[in-house]
Amino acid sequence: MTTLRIGYESYWMLSAASGPYPPLPPDSVTEVDAVVVGGGITGLSTAWELARAGRSVAVLEADRIAGGVTGHTAGKLSALHGFVYAPIRDTHGPDAARLYARSQRDAVEHAARIAEQLGVDCELERRPAYTFVESPDHADEMRDEADAAREAGLDATYVTGTGLPFAVHGAVRLPDQIQFHPRKYLLALAADLRRRGGVVYERTRVVGLDQGEPCRVTTENGAVVVARDVVVATHYPVFDRALMFSRLSPRRELVIAATVPESADPGGMYLTPERNTRSVHTAPYPFRPGHRLLVVTGEKFAPGTDGIGSVNARYERLAAWLHERFPQAHLVHRWATQDNDTTDLVPYIGRFHPAAHHTYVAAGFGGWGMSTGILAGRLLAAHITDARLPAWAGLYDPVRLHPRETPALLRRQTDVAKHFVAGRLSPSYVDSPDEILPGTGAIVRIGGRRCAVHRTAEGEIRALSARCTHLGCLVRFNDAEGAWECPCHGSRFDVDGSVLQGPATRPLESRDDLSG
Template identity: 60%
Template sequence: MDDHAHLDHVHPDHAHLHGSYWLDTAPPGTLLPPPEGPLTVDVAVIGAGIAGLSTAWELARRGRSVAVLEADRIAAGVTGHTTAKVSALHTLIYDRLRRTRGPEAAALYARSQAEAVRHIAETADALGVDCDWEETAAYTYAEDVSRTDALKAEAEAAREAGLPAAYVTDTDLPFPVAGAVRVTGQAQFHPRKYLLALADGIRRLGGTIHEQTRVTGLTEGDPCMLTTRSPASATEVGARSVVVATHYPVFDRALLFSRLSPRRELVVAAPLDAIGAPLGMYITQEQNTRSVRTAPMDDGRRLLIVTGEHFTPGSGGDVEERFARLCAWATDRFGDLTFTHRWATQDNDSTDSVPLVGPLHPGSRHAYVATGFGGWGMSGGVMAGRLLAEQITGGTSPWDDLYDPRRLASVVREGAAFLKQQADVARHFVGDRLPSLTEPSVETLAPGDGAVLRVGGERRAVHRDEDGQLHALSARCTHLGCLVAFNRAERAWECPCHGSRFDVRGAVVQGPAVDPLEPRDL
């Protein structure tokens, strides 16, 4: 099929499209205010996505006093922009684990993820929340016959690891595939509806949740001390234990950023007639990743959700063109579509494809981290919450070692991925400081566009708004100083080194940066 055949006809009027469907259909509700003054709790959890709220829920159920500190709104960040597949089938992970860490590690991974899938279902039932939970099968597929050997190996490895996996050639997609790995008993849901109910459950158990509360400092000790910043004030939070669940760690005492690579993917959505709409969840690594699922709509139709076109933040080129390619692919395979939503999601891949969940660094006694879910944060975040709750309350888990951020053996085995990540970051650190032969000028900036320009010997991030006004900021990411780049489609400045993102006024949209880009004069 020609993914570009209809490119000119599927470029919707993006100005009239909604953003994330999950945010659009589950409003945020009343703001949960920042702490009014110094606060002391058993556990402070930084981040109110699925990993943070799952951790807080498990700890509150064990009788611990918990405070969740969220820089924005509950489930409005990465979790609010996911595709919300709840699955233990993670593309081609099991054959890789079997080869790199052995069959036992693959079995532990499968068990931990499968238990997380069941745990979400049980928790949703206990909370009495209607979160559009649908049990279905998950598929990793390929259209290219040359990839079927890898799929057969994955099906065998996943089956050996304990999953109900099979190699198949038939699916409920409206186009043929060469082959697929199928795992039954998986699920899809509305993540924001689930997490808003989970947040209410945490509060009923005595926990507190504070939105618009950005954590800017961590001093480890007994207790640990956090410094926070909110629109109106700043305060401190003392906690026996701290969990950093900010997707990309805002505190990196173990240099985890050297083992994480950020990846951004685009999402488009359009209604389908329920009759004939696929009910399975699908993903392929072909065509720069294509992920497909549908969700139930109030009017009886189903919403087709297509994800793909992954790229490193700040290195995506023409992101509008990427959106158009994704729309063209969906139209080629599903017929005429009227796109209603588009958004983007961001993930972090670890160098060995296994999340980093456990103590924050080798010397840590009271600080923990959950990161590196590689696009599978729904099951991974719940797994992390259960694992960290066990560790914080003095228990152990069969998969402590599998996910331990301090593991070194797997880093050695995955040396090529580790070195590639460091080379990419080093390229930006060095290349950003060299003069460019083709730098744009202020005069060339169209309304809505932005670019990094050299002004008076300094690099500045300059954006021209739709009214023609210019806005200049420091072009150095406040995390570690890499040069940001402009994403016109999302109107954001992005750091290609570690994935920090800023709005056109410089405010932090996504970490690990915690400080804004400073304004500059032109």
Template identity: 60%
Template sequence: MHTSGTTAYPPLTEDVEVDVAVVGGGIAGLSTAWELTRAGRTVAVLEADRIAAGVTGYTTAKVCALHTLVYDRLRRTHGEEAARLYATSQQGAVERVAEICAGVAIDCDLERAPAFTYSVRQEGTDILRAEAEAAREAGLPARYTEDTGLPFAVAGAVRVDDQAQFHPRRYLLALAEDLVAQGCVIFERSRVTEMLGGTPCTVTTEAQHTVTAHAVVVATHYPIFDRAFLFARLQPRRELVVAAPLASDPGPLGMFITEDEGRRSVRTAPYGADGQRLLIVTGESFTPGTGDAAASFARLDSWMREHFAVEDTAYHWAAQDNDSGDGIPMIGPLHPGARHAYVATGFGGWGMSSGVLAGQLLSGLITGDDVPWAELYDPRRLWHAMREAPALLRQQADVARHFVRDRLHTAHVDSVTEIPPGSGAVVRVDGHRCAVYRAEDGTVRAVSARCTHLGCIVAFNAAETTWECPCHGSRFATDGSVLQGPAMWPLAPVELPGTQPGPGQGEGGATTSGP
């Protein structure tokens, strides 16, 4: 975000008609729009904020087909053909990025490098050997190795060569310019709040302007329209990132990930004009609205400094991912009855390759082209139901626990006066739970603590100064505005007795926003 340009595409201010409406301007939405435009379709992209500025703007930007330990699991649970199709489609996405960069002349720091899944535990080597064998059988150039180039010892690793890493914003902003040159229209600050299926389909923004289209693609990371109850099959998680310039050497060549030590993911990127590299370290996952993000950031930063020679930490942030119950993304028809509505979600932390793949797959479905791996990713898949069941039950038990417990649990503080500057807490006021934030200058801002998606109680994330829903991962700013779905409506502002409303909240007590 700091090393790429800004965008200023106009909002939707009148009704339009196109072949395909794409809701969401991240890598999945823009890739789908690009593929469809190249296929001769007219496309409108509608983004609630700015394109490539949500999850895609804060990704660690690995474009690879080695997704930790996926292939041996796929081989055992879904069969060798499923593993082969997964490898073919994911590696195809890697090559598609390289092809587009060359064809459109995009300068986005694209680098081809090996990807590693490693373990520091000797007892983990048998798992890695099985993964290397499964990935090789699936068609990837995979091999087992004990030499990674990392500055610390590992017990073993899976290596797959010729993967990629890049600057996703530079890639996507150039892709957007090419899209507009081809006749696609992009609308920013145009939050979609309603969709009607049928022939044709219509989507409506909160400003009550509509796009009429033959097909609609919902590429909002977490589906904002969910008639198939996909939220019951998705588990949101936040993952922290720290980044620091390497002190002397260029760092290890490649992209590295391990499930050890609470999961750690490492890569480097160009930093500055003198050949210096930025070390990017990811890990410390937690469900939104739970955990101590500040402590997790401290652990991650400490791990980075223990294992690498780096300068002062230059950046830290968090990104959000959605895991499907069976570990396979959901790309295809939105629900069993859908004829012209499609979705892309559940990328499980591998959104760069899966987002590009989604563009290819959805474009093929809409234009009538045969896509060999369409059934593997189909959100309507029932043949995975038994395999999804344990994860589904665990997730829904957690949701039910939050839905009930968070209502019965006593408030975090007894009164607003107990909230220190720069902090927030859920407070019971006149029998209602309010999410109250006190700014550093003492100004108090209060909103309803009830998430506008399905009504769970939000919690305060002090490290990111946000309200987060622990049930399905919606995130809100302290003024209640939506930062991340599936929620479409802001948290309702509340006027507390004896306090002044925060900036932008106005006068006159509580109001309602949305259904």
């Protein structure tokens, strides 16, 4: 049997290798009907739907397909999204809650049909999904959510017993949801996309968008793709044509995975908002017979807002909870994922801005990117092919602005302003690079400029500009993942300055001269 390399990396990435796709040749010009920017679940789903409809399509991915947020997700497909149906009902009305439920439920079933149609071995398993609470303080809220989900058309029930090895005070249960291997699913989708005539380019970062007729997309190596339609599916939009930077709040979430005996499988997918979120489900684990992989997610935080050592502390809290609740668990992996919340709980999927005719966007999935990415692919393809739009299209329209959204939007802008100003007024985190320990990083003022300084495990110093190349906020170091993060809009950079995650498209500038 193959031996899986154990480490602090995503299990989905380690257990589903893929041959590389080529980059777009420098200074080349490619013409297609549609170009999709981003090769995650939204981008690949959209491209596949378009190719199936007979359109020529190109996917441009800055790194590796199914390897960014999608490759680091928890791997759940469900229409039960924690506490969401009661808030949507109260904010947008009961019809909106019904449309949300219908769209998410249809996405789950659409994925199952695709997997069966393509014969994808993506370890798809049907399981009930639960949202639960342990404290009686949230019992009324839980009952209200169960009522709202049921009124929205889901087969949801309120229960007090689950398959978890500890007592819960109450839970919403939704049967027949899906847990699967997201990367295996998407790699099969990409392979079928190519069979249908689509093209996929990796290591091809898009830096420019001209919304003319036709549209033109430009990459960092000077290549150009000309297309009638453009879809921006980069998780956080790399272009701000609809003021989405003011309406999206990035958040990071930690994931740990452990082996447990098959007898310890709780038999479902579980989520509680308590303790800063705890999510639990299992997956097949062929590397240890008689065991399954228990995937635990939680400890949400805004990128770039934790102090030195605190992200590692979050991992420790998550692991302590795992071992307390599942004593037989043996930790084998850890990773992290990221998503964005909208100001009114509903994702943005559709026209990029009010004047857009051929540019589209999908963003703000609120931690539920698997089902939402699949429904986004169907919706965006319908827009582009002039097919009949589903009844729920208007719910997700990015151009909307609900009056009740205003307070959340103002809070978001206040938070960004605080990060932007505080980063310039507060003192440097350390006074000298000599204070930085191996494997860590900190902001240091050198020659009147704040620098992002990292010391490698071997003791080598690397200095970069501390100013995010997106809109200029000062980055901070994530000790657990060895990355620089922007607290304003969630851009992430490697210790060499290269972009790990947008919306930034340019690397942090080097500051080789530490003497200033």
